[in-house]
Amino acid sequence: MAEVNLKLPELIPEMARYQTSPMSIDNFALYCLVDxxxxxxxxxxxxxxxxxxxxxxxxxxxxxxxxxxxxETVFGSMKEVIEHHLVTCDEEKVDPHYFLVVADAEWEEKGIIAVNLDSGDPEEGGDAKLKPDLFWMKIEESGLLLVNLQIANTDWYEAKENYEVVEEEPWTGETFADGAPTKKPKTDFYIGFYASNQALSSYLRTIVADLKVISSDVETL
Structure with a gap:
């Protein structure tokens, strides 16, 4: 299968007209980049x-x-999808900001793409907010997430942090000094559950030994 073109434009000036619009509960559009x-x-x-x-x-x-x-159009690129969406979203009464794109024929396994056409930080001023963004996510979570974004129950960056599906790098077999693998979870911080049984047992033995010393000191008082 040919690689799909997911390149986004730098800015989408057309989205400026929606910055002062009141929130509306609209349906969300879904588009296809694969057949x-x-x-x-x-x-x-x-x-x-x-x-x-x-x-x-x-x-x-x-x-x-x-x-x-x-x-039922199969679009040739993400830019084509965006151009179509900008022209039709008002008439078809779909949310102008958020939509979904199927970009892999194995969508059940690979997921779907969530797109936001004005993801920039509004506090930056100017055209900064008119920057588009996207991320892959599980398809079964996509519809409800868009609803939460639409009603401001979450923001785009929080959603991306919590729902983005990323491909994990394979573990090389390297370990830390305590025997724990150097492979980190997708949250990018070290979690104690990754400690090896050997390292954990050693740690528990140290605690038990310390408790025995404390108990002995108490008995002599």
Whole structure:
């Protein structure tokens, strides 16, 4: 399969018209960069699954705030998707800021792309907020996440930090002095659960020995 073109424009000036618009509860568009048109019903069902589950469980929630596909076009690049979205989003009443893109035929395993057309920091001023961004995520989490972004229940950078699917580098076999592997979790900080059984046992023996010394000192008082 040919590699899809996910390159984004530096800025999207057209998004300036939405910066002062009130929040609206719109559907979300889904576009395709690979030929998966025959699988669209399954893709839409997967992307809306968590939102549908909430509505079914609690018997309330927005009934029309869903991921939908309004065109069966297979676009040639992400820039083509964005151009189409900017022209049609108002007429089709879909969220102008956020949408989803299927960019891998193995979407069940690889996931889907969430796109934000104005992800920049508004405090920077000028056109900084008009910068687009994207990240890969699990398809079953995508619809509900877009809803949370739309109603400002989370922000883009928090969402990206918590939901982005990244390919982990294979462990080389190297370890720290205590025997723990040098491989780190995706959160990029060291977690004690990665300690080896040998290192953990050594640590526990040290604690037990210290407790015995303390107990002996107490008895002599």
């Amino acid at each position: 998966c048109i025959s699988e669209l019903p399954a893709i839409l069902e997967a992307s809306n699954s968590e939102m549908n589950e909430i509505v079914e469980t609690y018997k309330h929630g927005p009934q029309d705030d869903r991921v939908q596909c309004r065109t």
